[in-house]
Amino acid sequence: AQRVTQPEKLLSVFKGAPVELKCNYSYSGSPELFWYVQYSRQRLQLLLRHISRESIKGFTADLNKGETSFHLKKPFAQEEDSAMYYCALSGLTGNKLTFGGGTRVLVKP
Amino acid sequence: EADIYQTPRYLVIGTGKKITLECSQTMGHDKMYWYQQDPGMELHLIHYSYGVNSTEKGDLSSESTVSRIRTEHFPLTLESARPSHTSQYLCASSSRSPGQASYEQYFGPGTRLTVT
Numbered sequence: 001a002q003r004v005t006q007p008e009k010l011l012s013v014f015k016g017a018p019v020e021l022k023c024n025y026s027y028s029g030s031p032e033l034f035w036y037v038q039y040s041r042q043r044l045q046l047l048l049r050h051i052s053r054e055s056i057k058g059f060t061a062d063l064n065k066g067e068t069s070f071h072l073k074k075p076f077a078q079e080e081d082s083a084m085y086y087c088a089l090s091g092l093t094g095n096k097l098t099f100g101g102g103t104r105v106l107v108k109p
Numbered sequence: 110e111a112d113i114y115q116t117p118r119y120l121v122i123g124t125g126k127k128i129t130l131e132c133s134q135t136m137g138h139d140k141m142y143w144y145q146q147d148p149g150m151e152l153h154l155i156h157y158s159y160g161v162n163s164t165e166k167g168d169l170s171s172e173s174t175v176s177r178i179r180t181e182h183f184p185l186t187l188e189s190a191r192p193s194h195t196s197q198y199l200c201a202s203s204s205r206s207p208g209q210a211s212y213e214q215y216f217g218p219g220t221r222l223t224v225t
Contacts, residue, residue: 009149034213044152044199044216086152090212095140095159095203097214098168101151 002027004089004100012106013077021072021103023061023087031089033063033070034097038084047072047085057081077107111136113217115200121223122190130185130220132200141183142214144199145169152199158183190224197221 003026013019025031035047048056050063050070061072070087087100113134122128134141139160144152144167154167158177172194173187183202187194200217 043218046213049213084149095212096142096154096157096167098154099144099152102149104149 002031002089002091002098004087004098006085006087006100006103008103009101010104010106012108014108015079016076019074019077019081019105019107021085021087021105023070023072023100025068025070025087025089027068027089027091029091031091033061034088034090035059035061035070035072036086036088036099038086040083044086077105079107079109081105082107113200113202113215115198115217115220117220118218119221119223121225123225124189124191126190128187128190128222130198130200130222132183132185132217133181134183134200134202134215134217135181136202136204136215138202138204138215139180140203140212141177142201142203143167143173143175143183143185144201145171146197146199146219148197156185190222192224195222195224 005024033050037047038044059074086102088097116131141158143156145155146152153169155169155171156175158164164175173185175185197219199219201214203212203214205212
């Protein structure tokens with residue numbers, strides 16, 4: 001069975017400080033990992049995926065297969081980063097997503 | 110414009126009523142999904158469909174049912190609503206674009222259901 005764990009329900013940081021959201025997963029094969037974000041009163045949307053190795057809005061995430069982690073990082077948080085962030089995993093078929101419990105990020109001025 | 114539409118956005122209904130939550134997409138996607146989400150909590154997959162006349166139950170057991178008669182339409186029905194069904198329901202669709210190695214799910218705005 002596949003599982004995604006986000007240990008922090010809430011992260012509160014000051015503007016300009018680094019922020020790291022933790023994500024750990026369990027999956028027997030080679031998963032695809034994603035970060036989704038939901039801003040206030042907006043839809044859930046894809047932020048980034050590990051396979052693209054991209055940086056979106058200053059965020060990066062590295063897949064660490066040894067530690068089964070996919071932590072999301074940003075060196076300098078901005079107030080507009082305040083949102084709900086979900087880590088998600090899909091298996092070989094690439095269809096169904098398993099989501100973590102989400103982490104609410106609050107960036108204070 | 111390509112999008113995913115959900116109606117109604119908000120619904121307050123009494124116990125025992127039959128309800129249908131509508132989801133339509135003009136993205137041209139073959140795969141569609143329904144998730145249930147309580148406020149600030151994780152999303153749970155309750156139904157999915159890989160194409161017309163194909164529906165499967167998701168990871169979270171649900172008393173709702175779905176149908177997929179047309180590619181763009183994936184309604185969810187509750188025959189007899191109960192207070193335990195109070196939640197937010199999110200519809201999503203996905204398709205792998207040429208040259209992409211992974212699927213990206215696109216979400217609708219959600220329907221917030223309250224059963225009194």
